[in-house]
Amino acid sequence: MQQLSSIDSMFLYQELDNAPMHIAGLAIYDPSTANNGFVRFKDILRTYHDRLHLSPMFRRKLVQVPLNVDYPYWVEDADFDLEYHVRHIALPKPGDWRQLCILVARLHSRPLDLNRPLWEATIIEGLDNIPGLPEGSYAVLTKVHHAAIDTLEGSGLARALHTRAPEDRAAEPETPWRPERTPSAAELLARTYGNNIKSPLQMARVLSDAMPSVARMRAGMRLSEEKRSGKPKTRFNGAISAHRVFGAVDMPLDDIRAIRDKVEGATVNDVVVAIVAGGLRRYLEGKRELPTSSLVAGVPLNVRGENEDTSTNTIHMPSIEIHTDIADPLDRVRAVNFEMDEVGAYKKAVSAKAIARKTVAVPASLTALGSRKAFETALANRFDVPFNTIITNVPGPADPVYMTGAKMVRAYELSPIQESLGLTHSVFSYNGSQSITFQACREMLPDPDAYNDALQASFAEMRAAAGLAVAAA
Secondary structure (H helix, E strand, C coil), X not given: CEEXXXXXXXXXXXXXXXXXXXXXXXXXXXXXXXXXXXXXXXXXXXXXXXXXXHCHHHCEEEECCHHHCCCCEEXXXXXXXXXXXXXXXXXXXXXXXXXXXXHHHHHHCCCCCCCCCCEEEEEEECCCECCCCCCCCEEEEEEEEHHHCCCCCCCCHHHHHCECCCCCCCCCCCCCCCCCCCCCHHHHHHHHHHHHHHHHHHHHHHHHHHHHHHHHHHHHHHHHHHHHHCCCCCCCCCCCCCCEEEEEEEEEHHHHHHXXXXXXXXXXXXXXXXXXXXXXXXXXXXXXXXCCCCCEEECCEECCCXXXXXXXXXEECCEEECCCCCCCHHHHHHHHHHHHHHHHHHHHHCCXXXXXXXXXXXXXXXXXXXXXXXXXXXXXXXXXXXXXXXXXXXXXXXXXXXXXXXXXXXEEXXXXXXXXXXXXXXXXXXXXXXXXXXXXXXXXXXXXXXXXXXXXXXXXXXXXXXXXXXCCC
């Protein structure tokens, strides 16, 4: 049994009916590399079954403390049902990209069952008319609650399911699986009493650890605070509905690197952020809604130390101007690079342990009750978020990976949206390709194809500015 951290618990408390707090991965596979050149649903089920022991998140569920006076606990589910978590569906004909996007958006909008292990996988067949995909390709959409996963590290589910070669098999578990006994309400309340007694001692330790870095943290935070105060408002910053749209753009990683090399000191991430900014600029210009000042993006940073626990979230979210007010693509990359350098200095100044402990030090009963009540009554929506969108960059495998012998040919990430933050972007690299996905409230982005085209045009404009050859459509 393991208790959730204060940060992980916050993702549970933030969940509303119209804003589930899970993230997702969409992967597309070519079955021709598998044994006999095809993959059946029962083969995929067997892969999951044989690899359950490789990640504890497969069979862990939540146990809530009575009256929510303390953070929940993870315990193994004695009634775990694999076939509940792994489902099977097919696109209707003609099975094109737009149909896949609509289905993915619909599945992503549905909350996970908090009484079961917090993940689901849907196998999607019928991708018959998507250009560039091998014949017989299928997709897998995997949803995992944010409380159980660190966006920049993963929950271990993807690593457990994939291999470096199509013929690789999982090692047998060392011991047979036996579920834990679920603790009683009295046992949970006794643990809560002990946790709250420790809080004053934890507070003293936090203050002692934090004092040497206070000056550096203030300097690093100054830029982020300035961006918060000047953020313009867009159509994406208001009350959201329960409906979603999804879209994705694929780009050769070599092209991104070639653009990067045209700007001294720039990184691949700077280029991708500038492409997203160009897409937003084009889309909002088309609506005659482009603010004169730059939009501001939240950029999640992993502030975990080298030797710190990887089973909990250690993410901090400074905000930067992404310079939607700059028309020239390479000038925009330069400006974003300057912003990201400032954020990098801030990241180095922040102690991962200090960030984690500053909430742990507050009595869990107070945090749990206060946070849950705030989000249940939508009090959080009365406060303006410090950015217009979020851009998350997750590096994936540089070489091909396989599941059930089938080669992964495309990979995308999906993030949750929240009140006042109705558009998010996820960037994922895999095997020489870079994808930019977007998830949005359907009422705020009723024309996802138009925004998809804006991102494509922004990338083409960036390539042209870098002097790269015109790519085929």
